[in-house]
Amino acid sequence: MKILSISQTQAADRYTIEHEPIASLDLMERAAQALLVWFLQNIDPARPIVLLCGKGNNGGDGLALARLLRANGYWDLRVFLVDHKGSPDFEANLDRLGKDILQELLQDQLKQEHFPADIVWVDALFGSGLSRVLEGRYAEWIYQINERSGTKVSIDLPSGLMGDAIAQTDLLRVFKADYTLTFQYPKLALVHPYTAALAGQLEVLDIGLHPDYLQSAESSYSWMSLADIQSIIKPRKKHSYKGDYGHAYLLAGSPNTMGAALIAAEACARSGAGLLSLNTAKETFRACNSRLPELMLQERSSHAPNLEAYKAILCGPGLGQDEGVNSLLAELLQNWQGPMVLDADALNLIAKNPSYLEWANENWILTPHPGEFKRLLGLNQLGPDQLDLGIEYCRKHQLNLLLKGSISVFIESDGHCTFYDFGTSALAKGGSGDLLAGLICGLLAQGYTIKDSVSLGLALQGRAAQLAERELGSAHAVLSSDILKQIGKAYASF
Ligand SMILES: NC(=O)C1=CN([C@@H]2O[C@H](COP(=O)(O)OP(=O)(O)OC[C@H]3O[C@@H](n4cnc5c(N)ncnc54)[C@H](OP(=O)(O)O)[C@@H]3O)[C@@H](O)[C@H]2O)[C@H](O)CC1
Numbered sequence: 001m002k003i004l005s006i007s008q009t010q011a012a013d014r015y016t017i018e019h020e021p022i023a024s025l026d027l028m029e030r031a032a033q034a035l036l037v038w039f040l041q042n043i044d045p046a047r048p049i050v051l052l053c054g055k056g057n058n059g060g061d062g063l064a065l066a067r068l069l070r071a072n073g074y075w076d077l078r079v080f081l082v083d084h085k086g087s088p089d090f091e092a093n094l095d096r097l098g099k100d101i102l103q104e105l106l107q108d109q110l111k112q113e114h115f116p117a118d119i120v121w122v123d124a125l126f127g128s129g130l131s132r133v134l135e136g137r138y139a140e141w142i143y144q145i146n147e148r149s150g151t152k153v154s155i156d157l158p159s160g161l162m163g164d165a166i167a168q169t170d171l172l173r174v175f176k177a178d179y180t181l182t183f184q185y186p187k188l189a190l191v192h193p194y195t196a197a198l199a200g201q202l203e204v205l206d207i208g209l210h211p212d213y214l215q216s217a218e219s220s221y222s223w224m225s226l227a228d229i230q231s232i233i234k235p236r237k238k239h240s241y242k243g244d245y246g247h248a249y250l251l252a253g254s255p256n257t258m259g260a261a262l263i264a265a266e267a268c269a270r271s272g273a274g275l276l277s278l279n280t281a282k283e284t285f286r287a288c289n290s291r292l293p294e295l296m297l298q299e300r301s302s303h304a305p306n307l308e309a310y311k312a313i314l315c316g317p318g319l320g321q322d323e324g325v326n327s328l329l330a331e332l333l334q335n336w337q338g339p340m341v342l343d344a345d346a347l348n349l350i351a352k353n354p355s356y357l358e359w360a361n362e363n364w365i366l367t368p369h370p371g372e373f374k375r376l377l378g379l380n381q382l383g384p385d386q387l388d389l390g391i392e393y394c395r396k397h398q399l400n401l402l403l404k405g406s407i408s409v410f411i412e413s414d415g416h417c418t419f420y421d422f423g424t425s426a427l428a429k430g431g432s433g434d435l436l437a438g439l440i441c442g443l444l445a446q447g448y449t450i451k452d453s454v455s456l457g458l459a460l461q462g463r464a465a466q467l468a469e470r471e472l473g474s475a476h477a478v479l480s481s482d483i484l485k486q487i488g489k490a491y492a493s494f
């Protein structure tokens with residue numbers, strides 16, 4: 001699914017109205033119906049709901065939703081208006097709103113009133129029409145609601161977030177949503193690493209914008225959902241043998257950090273790779289053999305072995321950064337032309353030796369978390385330009401970057417970005433990155449393309465974490481070892 005800019009979104013709206021054709025007010029009604037379905041599935045009708053409605057069409061969506069909620073058994077509704085005058089569709093929906101729904105002009109209530117703790121705040125103040133940072137009473141309202149308890153639901157975009165003008169966003173003047181119900185496709189600010197957290201959990205609602213427009217619009221950003229994954233998976237053939245599924249090579253682990261190497265190795269094996277060799281410190285062989293007997297072990301020396309037999313390489317998990325490792329890594333980077341995942345200490349060594357990037361090519365996948373990404377860029381802090389810097393880095397060095405986060409972004413060497421919302425809080429723990437790197441390497445070894453390996457690796461990791469969480473009852477308790485055991489069920493779930 002493409003992620004379109006705000007001006008393209010406005011054009012898609014106009015194109016749909018003209019070519020479907022559909023009246024603008026009816027399109028708003030369709031959007032409100034989609035919102036209603038989400039409410040019916042997620043919000044108990046007994047809960048008190050306050051809808052905050054601006055003057056534009058985002059406010060119009062809020063008014064249409066209020067009417068539909070009332071008609072569907074949500075009784076405890078209050079509508080706060082910024083103004084009685086607004087866009088034509090806003091005013092039409094204000095006329096349609098039954099007088100039995102409490103309507104008030106928004107003034108000092110947010111400061112003065114007590115609101116029940118289980119309240120649902122619906123933010124329909126500003127959507128894609130926001131053109132500048134919120135000031136005055138608008139900023140004041142946002143501060144006040146952000147301080148309040150309750151469940152916060154934004155329509156289309158959290159108010160204060162500019163859909164695609166990341167650099168202009170003031171993070172403190174944005175409604176902090178628990179859920180954002182966005183129309184048709186995510187807007188860039190909802191998935192961008194600098195601003196995504198403000199949107200809470202993202203739900204994408206299909207409102208039937210015209211497919212011709214969506215297909216022909218150009219964008220260098222896209223969004224992948226779990227529904228897109230099944231078509232990537234290659235079936236395993238009955239008449240096949242280990243050689244058909246590739247030999248993966250891991251340069252990982254050191255005596256004190258074998259866990260990382262073993263997690264990566266098991267993930268690689270469970271992804272389906274035919275054979276797996278681990279180059280590691282001799283002292284750890286006994287531990288490796290007992291934990292993962294499927295491994296072929298290779299004693300570490302400061303020279304790379306003959307790599308002809310291998311299909312894909314992973315360097316980094318638990319590797320350490322001593323001189324021997326550094327020279328071995330340098331030799332691999334210089335000589336290996338096939339697909340390669342670079343993670344953890346491999347990234348730290350590249351950050352310390354930027355000249356290694358001269359050997360980079362389109363088969364490299366660097367998988368930094370935000371700390372490693374900062375080091376690669378030589379920055380102390382990541383700001384609103386972090387994605388642009390990542391794109392520039394990929395284009396300059398002709399490599400691929402997977403920026404890991406609660407929403408991960410894969411930037412290809414041509415600068416195209418794909419966003420994935422497959423993570424769960426169970427993955428916010430040591431070991432998750434090693435597991436992901438192992439999965440991606442195993443998929444590369446099986447002949448998946450770079451992009452498919454990243455997409456399927458992220459999907460398997462996220463789904464397996466969800467399954468582990470379900471089995472153990474809580475994200476708190478999930479370990480990488482639990483996630484590894486669910487990889488089979490994760491495959492079967494797509
Ligand atoms: N295509 C779709 O996906 C559909 C979208 N829908 C909904 O429509 C909104 C977009 O509606 P729009 O009317 O274009 O814009 P907003 O409602 O977000 O707000 C516009 C008004 O806000 C004023 N504005 C802008 N910035 C500020 C600011 N910083 N402070 C105060 N006021 C501001 C703006 O006035 P100007 O002064 O800038 O002229 C407008 O008055 C979209 O998000 C969806 O929710 C449809 O319902 C379905 C199809």
Ligand SMILES: [K+]
Pocket residue numbers: 058123124125126127154155156157158159
């Ligand atoms: K909003």
